[in-house]
Amino acid sequence: MIIQILAAAAEGAAPKTQFGFLEALQQGGLIAYSIFSVLVIMSVGSFYILFTKWFEQQKIFNQYKTVRTTFWRAPNLKEGAAKLPKNSAWRQVVDDGLAAEDQHGKMTDSLEAHDWLHGTLARSEASINSKLAGGLPFLATVGATAPFVGLLGTVIGIYRALIAIGLAGSASIDKVAGPVGEALIMTAIGLLVAVPAVLAYNWLQSRNKRIAEMMSGFSTDILANINSKGAVKPAIASAPAKAAPAKPAGGVPPKN
Secondary structure, eight states: OHHHHHHHHHHHHSOOOOOSHHHHHHHHHHHHHHHHHHHHHHHHHHHHHHHHHHHHHHHHHHHHHHHHHTGGGSSSHHHHHHTSOTTOHHHHHHHHHHHHHHHHTTOSOHHHHHHHHHHHHHHHHHHHHHHHHTTHHHHHHHHHHHHHHHHHHHHHHHHHHHHHHHHHTOOOHHHHHHHHHHHTHHHHHHHHHHHHHHHHHHHHHHHHHHHHHHHHHHHHHHHHHHHTTTOOOOOOOOOOOOOOOOOOTTOOOOOO
């Protein structure tokens, strides 16, 4: 009993040194909370853009299968467009091409008409690619600035820690390690925010390039189809031909 009382008294007399993330924010005050809030907003925004853009890109990839298997089997572009979803990027290219074809009869020069069709399809492609690229500048900005935002929190934290150590009049390792270690947490958070943003930006950008290539080929096929009055269509993969039955090893005996 006496030992327990002495132990409790010793614990009460011993100075409590608690180091951690919450303590670092409390010591940093309003500046630390502000920097941490900015990093949280950057992280949430990055993951929101990642998932929304991935869903948008995957939708276009899935619709391309319908274009290859259903659209080009239709007798003309209008019937083929009716088989595509209304909000589809592929439907937008077809509709823009058909609208340009309707206006193409007003032009007297055939070269002028071709340039008009080509320019219309190019504008349609550009609008789709611009929509797909929306949000990617935010990811690039987060990847470039998040480490420096975290470093700002670290610098301010170390500055406050050094002031506290100077006021305490002690520079021993136990007085320095805790506050400085807490200040470095902000740099780690900045890196945790920046690295996923950079990876997401590069991955989404590579997928956008693939979609742009597919759109360019599709618009070229549309242009060729319009100029040839429906005679030119891209090759559609057909079912593989059945192999011919194997002949007997001895061959067919000649007729007499």
